[in-house]
Amino acid sequence: MAVKIMIDAGHGGWDNGAQFEGRKEKDDTLSLALAVGRILAENGIDVEYTRTDDIYETPLKKATDANESGADYFVSIHRNSGTIPEQYIGVQTLVYNDSGVAHRMAENINSELASLGFVNIGIEERPNLVVLRRTTMPAVLVEAGFINSNKDNAIFDSQFDAVATAIADGIMQTIG
Numbered sequence: 001m002a003v004k005i006m007i008d009a010g011h012g013g014w015d016n017g018a019q020f021e022g023r024k025e026k027d028d029t030l031s032l033a034l035a036v037g038r039i040l041a042e043n044g045i046d047v048e049y050t051r052t053d054d055i056y057e058t059p060l061k062k063a064t065d066a067n068e069s070g071a072d073y074f075v076s077i078h079r080n081s082g083t084i085p086e087q088y089i090g091v092q093t094l095v096y097n098d099s100g101v102a103h104r105m106a107e108n109i110n111s112e113l114a115s116l117g118f119v120n121i122g123i124e125e126r127p128n129l130v131v132l133r134r135t136t137m138p139a140v141l142v143e144a145g146f147i148n149s150n151k152d153n154a155i156f157d158s159q160f161d162a163v164a165t166a167i168a169d170g171i172m173q174t175i176g
């Protein structure tokens with residue numbers, strides 16, 4: 001049976017996520033989530049999405065959908081944001097508990113993204129995030145650069161396909 005992965009585009013609908021100069025996190029997360037999912041599907045992985053258009057679902061609904069789908073892994077896509085524009089740069093992956101397969105997946109995704117020029121700011125444990133806490137399978141939340149960093153947005157936009165491939169490669173290296 002094929003491995004099943006639930007891909008979650010962060011935010012959506014009324015929840016724009018972080019915003020910077022008219023750019024909305026919910027749009028970046030959706031386009032990147034769909035691109036990552038397309039690559040995984042091309043590689044024989046059974047992909048499901050928490051959303052494929054601009055709608056809001058609660059984090060608990062997303063986690064419940066993942067649990068009920070029988071997904072083997074949960075990958076949530078976000079963009080980071082600092083309090084002040086240009087304050088921070090880099091990619092970071094959040095996990096419920098920094099161990100086991102989620103740790104390895106986070107490490108692989110971060111290092112693939114760093115190869116595109118993003119600064120790797122590492123892995124962080126976030127045990128209170130609902131999509132990490134309430135999912136029953138290994139789960140990671142990828143912060144694909146800061147939305148209020150022009151340097152990170154330049155990588156995100158000019159190398160969009162490579163960013164999607166990097167995340168997909170990091171996932172596939174882990175589940176090998």
Ligand SMILES: [Zn+2]
Nearest residue numbers: 010017078079
């Ligand atoms: Zn977010």
